[in-house]
Amino acid sequence: xxxxxxxxxxxxxxDGLLAVAVVAMVALAGLQIVxxxxxxxxxxxxxxxxxxxxxxxGMLGAVTASRSGRHIRIDLLTRVVEPRWRHWLQGIGYGxxxxxxxxxxWHAGRFVRLEFEFPVNVFAGVPSWAxxxxxxxxxxxxxxxxLLATVALFRGREPFPDQPPC
Amino acid sequence: MLTLLxxxxxxxxxLAGAPLFAVIGASALLGFHLAGIDGQxxxxxxxxxxxxxxxxxxxxxxLAGYLLGESEAPRRLVRLTDALLGWMQGGLAIVALAACAxxxxxxxxxxxxxxxxxxxxxxxxxxxxxxxxxSLGLVTSSGSLGILFAPSLPxxxxxxxxxxxSLPIQVGIEDLFLAGLLPGLLMLAILGGYSHWHARGxxxxxxxxxxxxxxAALRDAAWELPLPVAVLGGIYGGLIAIxxxxxxxxxxxxxxxxxxxxxxxWRALPHVLAEAMRLVGAILIILGVSxxxxxxxxxxxxxxxxxxxxxxxxxxxxxxxxxxxxxxLILGTMLDIFAALVIMIPILLPVALSYGVDPLxxxxxxxxxxxxxxxxxxxxxxxxxASFRFNRPVMELYRATLPFFFLLLxxxxxxxxxxxxxxxxxxx
Numbered sequence: 001x002x003x004x005x006x007x008x009x010x011x012x013x014x015d016g017l018l019a020v021a022v023v024a025m026v027a028l029a030g031l032q033i034v035x036x037x038x039x040x041x042x043x044x045x046x047x048x049x050x051x052x053x054x055x056x057x058g059m060l061g062a063v064t065a066s067r068s069g070r071h072i073r074i075d076l077l078t079r080v081v082e083p084r085w086r087h088w089l090q091g092i093g094y095g096x097x098x099x100x101x102x103x104x105x106w107h108a109g110r111f112v113r114l115e116f117e118f119p120v121n122v123f124a125g126v127p128s129w130a131x132x133x134x135x136x137x138x139x140x141x142x143x144x145x146x147l148l149a150t151v152a153l154f155r156g157r158e159p160f161p162d163q164p165p166c
Numbered sequence: 167m168l169t170l171l172x173x174x175x176x177x178x179x180x181l182a183g184a185p186l187f188a189v190i191g192a193s194a195l196l197g198f199h200l201a202g203i204d205g206q207x208x209x210x211x212x213x214x215x216x217x218x219x220x221x222x223x224x225x226x227x228x229l230a231g232y233l234l235g236e237s238e239a240p241r242r243l244v245r246l247t248d249a250l251l252g253w254m255q256g257g258l259a260i261v262a263l264a265a266c267a268x269x270x271x272x273x274x275x276x277x278x279x280x281x282x283x284x285x286x287x288x289x290x291x292x293x294x295x296x297x298x299x300x301s302l303g304l305v306t307s308s309g310s311l312g313i314l315f316a317p318s319l320p321x322x323x324x325x326x327x328x329x330x331x332s333l334p335i336q337v338g339i340e341d342l343f344l345a346g347l348l349p350g351l352l353m354l355a356i357l358g359g360y361s362h363w364h365a366r367g368x369x370x371x372x373x374x375x376x377x378x379x380x381x382a383a384l385r386d387a388a389w390e391l392p393l394p395v396a397v398l399g400g401i402y403g404g405l406i407a408i409x410x411x412x413x414x415x416x417x418x419x420x421x422x423x424x425x426x427x428x429x430x431x432w433r434a435l436p437h438v439l440a441e442a443m444r445l446v447g448a449i450l451i452i453l454g455v456s457x458x459x460x461x462x463x464x465x466x467x468x469x470x471x472x473x474x475x476x477x478x479x480x481x482x483x484x485x486x487x488x489x490x491x492x493x494x495l496i497l498g499t500m501l502d503i504f505a506a507l508v509i510m511i512p513i514l515l516p517v518a519l520s521y522g523v524d525p526l527x528x529x530x531x532x533x534x535x536x537x538x539x540x541x542x543x544x545x546x547x548x549x550x551x552a553s554f555r556f557n558r559p560v561m562e563l564y565r566a567t568l569p570f571f572f573l574l575l576x577x578x579x580x581x582x583x584x585x586x587x588x589x590x591x592x593x594x
Contacts, residue, residue: 029409074180107205
């Protein structure tokens with residue numbers, strides 16, 4: 001498989017997982033309301049499941065946002081300087097982002113291993129390490145995107161190929 | 167000295183275009199490191215995102231808003247408000263204001279309003295005889311109108327951040343929703359009054375009230391109408407919790423737009439979902455890392471020290487509020503509203519509290535300032551979105567939004583110096 005093909009597969013996987021998580025959240029939250037209203041009491045595991053889904057949706061959403069560089073930033077300096085300088089400035093900013101993501105991903109990996117050794121049940125038999133697993137995964141993938149963007153910038157190309165115009 | 171150098175470096179990196187979550191994350195990692203605490207603490211704080219039940223409301227409301235924006239609901243909303251309000255002098259402009267406010271309350275001020283509604287309202291206003299400049303200015307400045315109304319995302323996020331600070335006073339999100347109501351209506355009334363005055367002699371823009379068209383528009387919007395009634399009525403009436411209202415809204419909109427009206431095809435659904443969750447992800451990742459940095463900041467007693475410094479210079483509440491307004495206005499042009507909330511509120515709220523400002527009042531002041539910041543030259547975000555959307559140079563938008571800017575600035579000053587406007591409804 002080519003590198004571009006691998007990337008497309010990864011994008012689909014992320015989008016698919018995200019869609020499943022969102023639909024699950026809507027369904028579970030809706031079910032809980034129906035159960036509470038109609039049957040005088042919901043299922044106790046739905047509440048913690050929803051809170052775990054918040055983390056997964058948030059992190060996966062952050063991963064997909066990093067694909068097109070759409071994370072919230074100030075971006076004041078890069079708007080006023082010349083394009084040549086802009087590439088250098090952004091390259092430094094994105095390189096720094098890569099390092100920060102790598103550091104958080106590494107700490108998150110240690111966190112997951114610790115949770116794995118002392119497992120806690122979060123909901124319906126799902127252990128805490130499985131919920132936390134999204135953290136090293138997401139920061140790893142976000143870091144990867146910013147690494148690619150940094151490399152692209154220093155080669156004089158646009159950092160995010162599928163960047164929207166505004 | 168070291169801390170100062172690090173802070174300076176981080177600010178430079180942020181200006182160079184590094185995403186804010188990375189800048190805040192780095193400050194948390196370094197802060198813990200300097201305090202001799204394992205960096206894993208950052209991850210533990212991030213994991214605390216699973217500890218806040220209210221956060222469930224953020225993806226759910228965002229989803230509902232994006233689905234509505236992608237469907238034909240904006241067109242029906244404009245038709246309905248036009249049928250009900252179009253007979254007034256300046257009616258069409260008031261339609262635009264009301265529709266934008268309602269829509270922004272549901273979608274959060276993220277440029278969605280300008281993109282989804284502006285494209286309908288701008289040509290309608292122009293063909294109604296309103297001037298080019300007035301129409302542009304109205305549509306652009308209305309893009310952030312409505313963030314003070316429930317269930318807007320910035321209001322919810324302010325509540326979430328304030329609740330993390332363990333203040334001596336409760337900051338309930340329901341109370342915030344009540345606090346925003348009158349200030350939001352004040353802004354609507356001021357802009358509505360201006361539109362009414364501006365439209366004098368503009369007969370073309372008016373049409374007599376037509377009961378049949380009103381009935382038809384009501385029928386046309388029959389599926390959407392229960393939504394604001396149930397969500398707003400439920401929340402303001404205290405019948406349902408906010409996360410339940412969000413779940414109700416998301417499930418209902420999903421079923422209506424995809425299942426019943428079929429305006430969003432099944433195939434397009436994953437794309438719309440992913441698009442909506444990009445915004446959620448961008449907000450939550452910043453919230454997550456800032457939980458860590460806030461912790462460090464409170465341990466280092468930065469708000470307390472900041473208060474002592476400020477108190478040496480400013481001794482009364484009113485001067486403090488003036489300075490706060492100036493500061494927030496500048497901040498609002500540079501910083502996205504969500505980032506501004508999670509970064510600045512942990513610092514500002516304790517300081518404001520020491521000056522006797524109620525947390526609810528501060529929240530409304532903060533968001534009202536940020537709302538104007540969206541279209542304050544030179545770098546307000548909505549100016550660029552409108553410039554791109556309507557294909558007009560940014561300079562033209564600066565001029566077009568100027569009267570609206572000063573009118574809303576007046577509203578912000580009233581909101582700031584008349585606390586009762588925000589605090590009367592929640593009974594503070």
